[in-house]
Amino acid sequence: MEVRFFGTAVDTFDVVGDRFSDLVTLNEGENRIQVVAIDAAGNRTTPSVPVEVFFVQSAFTDIPKRFGPGSEFFIGLLEPANRLLIHIFNLEGMLLQRIEGGAGDLVNIPWDGRDDRGQLLSSGPYIAVVEAFLNSGEVVRTRSAFVFSRTPVTAEDQ
Structure with missing residues (x-):
């Protein structure tokens, strides 16, 4: 099988049963995907109807899923920012802390795990x-x- 973008083959893979799947790299914006099946003898199917997929890259890198005292938010942006704010809420929606960060497109913002009154948050x-x-x-x-832990979080935990 071949997956084609605008008529250019980008990958070949095997069919298992009556299904196939594959990961393909999408460009930012509009992508047109078309599938052509080729059997072992080289016979080709008629190309599928092109499917248009619109891809927008996230403006942010992922926020770590686990935090501990001394952890940092690592913010990666597609374009530079002149100001970053992080608001920490509990699950009831109560604002616990507001952290202001630096400028740029790659910014590390440390957080000590404390609320705006200086109290260490509970694990959770x-x-x-x-x-x-x-x-x-x-x-x-x-x-x-994310999950906050009062004990230090190692790189493997994130």
């Missing part, structure tokens, strides 16, 4: 909302759940 699930104020004037936001 929380929500982080990251706001990036881009140099272009656009504001982008992402939200992610």
Whole structure:
């Protein structure tokens, strides 16, 4: 089997039973995918109807799923920001901490695991909302759940 983008073959793979699957790299924006099956004798099927897939790359890298005292938020943006804000909420929606970060497109923002009163948070699930104020004037936001642990988190935990 071949997967074709705008008539160019990008991959060949085997069919298992009556199904196949494969991972293909998509370009930012519009992509047209077309499938042609070729059997062992070289016979080709008629190309499938092209399917258009629109891909938008996330403005952020992933927020770690586990945090401990001394952990950092690593924010990777597609374009530089002049200001970053991280809001930490409990599961009831109560704002516990607001952390301001530096500027740039790759920013590490340390967090000591404390709320705005200086109290160490309890171990458990929380929500982080990251706001990036881009140099272009656009504001982008992402939200992610994470688990805070009062004990230090190793790289393997993240």
